[in-house]
Amino acid sequence: MKKILIIAFLCVFMASCGVGSYTISTGLADESSVSFVSDKVQNITVTIDDRQYNVETVKLKDYRKDRSLKRTVENTIEIAPGKHDVKVTLDGSVIYTHKIFVSAGESKIIEL
Numbered sequence: 001m002k003k004i005l006i007i008a009f010l011c012v013f014m015a016s017c018g019v020g021s022y023t024i025s026t027g028l029a030d031e032s033s034v035s036f037v038s039d040k041v042q043n044i045t046v047t048i049d050d051r052q053y054n055v056e057t058v059k060l061k062d063y064r065k066d067r068s069l070k071r072t073v074e075n076t077i078e079i080a081p082g083k084h085d086v087k088v089t090l091d092g093s094v095i096y097t098h099k100i101f102v103s104a105g106e107s108k109i110i111e112l
Contacts, residue, residue, distance in 0.1 A: 030080070030081065030104055031078055031079075031080065031081070031104070031105070032078070032079055032080065032081050032102035032103065032104065032105065032106045032107070032108065033076045033077060033078050033079065033102075033106075033107045033108070034046075034048070034076070034077045034079060034086070034100070034102065034107075034108045034110060035058060035075050035076050035077075035107065035108070035109050035110070036055065036057045036058065036075070036088065036109075036110050036111075036112055037057060037058050037059075037060050037109055037110070037111045037112065038057040038058075038059070038060060038111070038112040039059070039060050040057075040059055041056055041057055041058070041059050042056065042057045042090060043055075043056055044056070044057060044088050044089065044090050044095075044112075045088070045089045045090075046077060046086065046087070046088050046089075047085075047086070047087040047088075047089070048077065048079060048084050048085070048086050049084050049085055053077050055074060055075055055076070055077060056074045056075050057075065057112060058075050060111070076107075079102065081102055081103055081104040081105075081106070082101065082102070083099060083100070083101050084099070084100050084101075084102070085097075085098075085099055086098055086099070086100050086110070088110075088112060095112060096110065096112055098110075
């Protein structure tokens with residue numbers, strides 16, 4: 001009888017020592033960015049979904065496809081992932097207009 005009680009106690013004890021369930025969440029941040037590249041550094045006005053930003057372009061020579069662009073407050077616009085209407089004006093003239101799609105965590109580079 002004593003053996004049965006000890007075995008039953010050990011079974012209950014072992015069953016209550018479960019590892020539990022854990023949730024691990026991975027993925028990219030829920031933000032994206034857009035930067036603009038041109039032949040020379042210029043101050044441009046960018047309109048994304050009816051919201052205006054004043055930014056500088058990055059010189060094309062400083063940007064290469066195999067090297068990531070140094071993102072700064074002056075040349076990068078943080079936006080939500082999804083579809084966006086982008087319009088770029090320089091000295092009052094529209095030089096770029098396009099619909100873009102950015103994924104979560106993506107840094108989109110637009111060459112002007």
